[in-house]
Amino acid sequence: MPIYxxxxxxxxxxxxxxxxxxxxxxxxxxxxxxxxxxxxxxSTFYAHSGGRSVAGTDSHSCSGGCGNCSGGSCGHCSH
Ligand SMILES: [Zn+2]
Structure with a gap:
């Protein structure tokens, strides 16, 4: 379980x-x-840089199932 x-x-x-x-x-x-x-x-899993991710996830969108978010590291998704 992640720490927030x-x-x-x-x-x-x-x-x-x-x-x-x-x-x-x-x-x-x-x-x-x-x-x-x-x-x-x-702060813990996700870093902002001008409102964009700096973790190499710029290209992924979180519509639908969000298969690109592994381990709960995606700040775009609330699921
Ligand atoms: Zn208080």
């Missing part, structure tokens, strides 16, 4: 959570203030 990083918009707390790929973008409670104003950071 989250940031709380209320208190600014950063924390990690071990979640399934399906739950990656689901609402998660801040571990510090217990607020729900959190968002996932794209």
């Amino acid at each position: 990083e989250y940031e709380c918009e209320q208190c600014g707390h950063h924390f990690d959570a071990l979640r399934s790929f399906k739950e990656a973008d689901a609402v998660i409670e801040c571990k510090q203030c217990h607020g729900l104003q959190t968002h996932r950071k794209l």
Whole structure:
């Protein structure tokens, strides 16, 4: 199960959570203030460069089954 990083918009707390790929973008409670104003950071598995992937996945689109996303590493897909 991959580890995702989250940031709380209320208190600014950063924390990690071990979640399934399906739950990656689901609402998660801040571990510090217990607020729900959190968002996932794209830092561990996916690097942005001007809004484009730098991991060699520029050419793949995630419509449909997204067969190019192995190991939950694709930031384009929420599935
Ligand atoms: Zn918080």
